[in-house]
Structures are given as C-alpha cells and as structure tokens.
Amino acid sequence: MIGLGSKGPGGITLDARKALGDATVVIGYKLYLEQAGPFLRPDARRESSGMTRETKRAEDAIEMALKGEKVAVVSGGDPGIYAMSGVVFEVAAAKKIPLGEGKGELSIKVIPGTPALTAASSILGAPITHDFCAISLSDRLTDWELIKKRLSLASRGDFVIVVYNPRSRGRDWQLGEAMAILLEKLDPDTPVGLASRCGRKGEKGRIVTLGTLKIEEVDMQTLVIIGNSTTFVWSGHMITPRGYVKKYGSGERVPDEGEGFENEDGEES
C-alpha cells in the first residue's frame, strides 16, 4: 500500500519511491498510476482502473500478491486515510487470509504519504495546529444522520474541522446542510479555508468565513478547513494559534509563554 502524497511528484517520500521501483505490478486509479509512472520499472505491469469497484481492485491485488508478485497498490495522499488501505485489509479479512511473512500468508506493507489535509493546510497557512476532526460528507457508504451527528459533535468540541469530499457531481446538497449544522454552534465569522487541486496545476487556497462561504466556490477537488474559536486570519493566511502568544503588541518582543512542548525525548505536544 503506497501513498503518493498530496503535493505532486515532489511530495512522494523516498520510501514510496523505492517501493514503486521494486513493484512488478502496480494497481490504482488511473490518475495515481500516472503520478507513479516515472518511478516504476519499465517492465512493471500497470493495472489501471477507472470507475471500477474498490473491492475488485483489492481482490486483484491480493490474488496477485499471493501468487508471488510484488504488488503496489497506489493511492493519492496516505493509504490509510480515506484511501485503499482499509479496503485491502477488509477484503483480506473477509477472505480469512492470514497476514504475515510466512508461507501462505499475505504480506501487506503500508507506506505512508502526506494526506490531503496536510497539503491543504500548507497552502492556507497553519489552520490546523492542534486537535482536529476529519469528516467526509460522502454519504455513499455512510448514513447521512451519522455524518450530521459527527459535524454537530465536532462543532461542540471546538475542534478544527477538516471536511473531505464536500461536494461532487450528483452530490451537492450535503455541504449546505453541513454548514447549517455548524452555524448552529459556530460563529459566522469563523475563518474557513478552501484548498483546491492541492499538488496539481491550478493549486489554490482561499479564505472565507463560515457565514460568507458560497457552495459554488467549492468543487470536487476542494478540501474545506473550518477553524476553531481561536483561528484568525493574518496577511492572507489562516492561523490557528497554539496559544503561546497571549499578548499581541506592535513590534515589541513577544514574551515567552508556557513551557516548551518538546520534552527531552523530542515529543511534541
């Protein structure tokens, strides 16, 4: 399972690049196969899929791996976040295939990539910073009532909220309903970042507010990041502060506040 990251060819990790170069078969949605192309062996077999079902892609991958192929299943972003990793493991479990390095076992290695939320964040400023929720508005496999409940609970927890799949063809009413739910609890002035086509040509970031966001501004390739109660906008950038700086002065030295968030072992908090 290889994540290609979310910032184009330069966003791929060294490990991912190596794993792609080792693969004898590469499976994935055609867009990701194109992205992976430059890193593949010339003799690697490419199994591209268009609108094919994810379970079939997973089944094919598993079948080929069990036959001894070095199969790379490529996803954009990270394989474990709204991508193929869960499907492959789910199918393996459904077929009761043992996982591991032994004979007759299926060996699945997951190579992380930068998820879309990190790419979106990077073009908007620093909108996430701390506790956040990721919620997908796609109700194809998830009940809309559960999605609404999650949005409501997230807004009550003062989380930064990252909205995946805000809109797509044939599915364009959900975002409006989602905004209405958030506005029951959140200030209409809450900054909202729209990050589109991250890592592709035409990559764009735009900052609006919860109250002024227009559904038409959001398309299929947009990630929406809703700030928490401390999020503000400075000089065209969306910033959720960690809370280090309690006072804001003009040009004066910023006083140190609180303790460092890294302890001796380098743990960030």
Next chain:
Amino acid sequence: MIGLGSKGPGGITLDARKALGDATVVIGYKLYLEQAGPFLRPDARRESSGMTRETKRAEDAIEMALKGEKVAVVSGGDPGIYAMSGVVFEVAAAKKIPLGEGKGELSIKVIPGTPALTAASSILGAPITHDFCAISLSDRLTDWELIKKRLSLASRGDFVIVVYNPRSRGRDWQLGEAMAILLEKLDPDTPVGLASRCGRKGEKGRIVTLGTLKIEEVDMQTLVIIGNSTTFVWSGHMITPRGYVKKYGSGERVPDEGEGFENEDGEES
C-alpha cells in the same frame, strides 16, 4: 517550515529534501536537526535547541529570514499538526509582520511531511480509514476540561480517535482519566492500537482493547489509536473497514458492495 515525516530518513519527501538542501540556516529541536543532517549543505548553519521555548525558536527564525537568510524550521511529522508551523505564523502575526513575497514581507513556505498518525496507522494495519479525531492529552497549554469534553464528544460520534501525547514525564494521570471517559460510551472490547517509536529503532505496534489497556504499556513515544464501533482485529492487524464488504464468507468471492469512491476526477470519498 519543513516536515521531516514520521518514518525516519526514508520518510522524507523529495520536496523536503530539496528545501533542506537550499537552506542557509536550519533551526529545530536537536533530534530533528540530526535527522535533517544528511540533507543539509555543509556550510548551512545549524541552530539546535534543547528545552528552549518554541516562541524563541520562531522569533529567531523570523528574524533571520527577514535578514535574507534561507531559513528552514524543521519539525518531525508534518509542520502543521502539533508542530512548529502554528507557532511561527502566530509569532509573525503577533509582531504584525506582513506575509508574502514582496519587499519587507516574510515569505513562509510550508512543506508537508507524513504526520505521526499515518506512521502509527501504517504499522498497526488500517485502523483509521475514515472519519477520525486527533486529540492531544497534553494540558500544558490546553485546559483539561476542554480535553475531557473533546474525548467525550469524539466517543459519541463513533470517530476513530488518535491520541497524541498520551503520557510523559510528570504527566501520567491523564491517560487513565481519558480511558475512563471513553469507556463511558465505548465498548471495552474496542480495539486500541499502540504505536511506539515510529520510524525509529525499536518501532513497535501492539493491539489491545480499551478495557485491557494498561497505562504502563504507553510511554512518551507512543501514539494511541482507539477504534470505532466497526473496528476489528484480523491476524494481528487492526482494521477499520470502509464498509464495502458486508458479508464475510470463507473463501467465497467477496461481492461488490456500494459504489466506487473515486469519481472521474480521482476524488476519494
């Protein structure tokens, strides 16, 4: 702002590697400077910090950048998630420094890295897959009442919950309280993944349950991932299914369920 990723030297992206190679000054916690070392110019100045305050690090970085240095602030993981990006932007805003490419403006580029949650996920199986919350148990700068509220709300939304900073020296009661809060709502059989020292020597994944988790098993370098109501364990791996496979049979072909989650434009849902 450069994220080094969470999987050691191989986890760095091509963009990050290039940016490190361009820097004239590199600032960061000493552990991250060591990780960045191989990618730096021999004449790059290294500004290592131990227990120094993050605001000072940010101030120094900003000051040097305004003087024309190519400053790289390095963080582990992704700069925008529990790392330095928020601090740097926060300090710039506090000092009212305009951001941009023009004269007198501060240019901040954020280069994403794979956040710890993707590394943790990759060694446990596919524990996240869909909607999730990230919550830090560090109450240094965040009120414990708010953290408790977030845990409670997250458990009621059937999110997968990623717990950052579950424990550290001098801060070891929070995890127990957090587990108690989650157990008010979640099944004690809920799988919980413990991912330690991701990307470092001794990297380790362990799967327990909410009811059997022992605080002593969790240390300063562990990320804790609590499954949602559908999460299960198969063959030593923690799996949160997307919901494609509704029936589980022994060896029979898995029926295709639902629609693909990628539309023509490659959007994942």
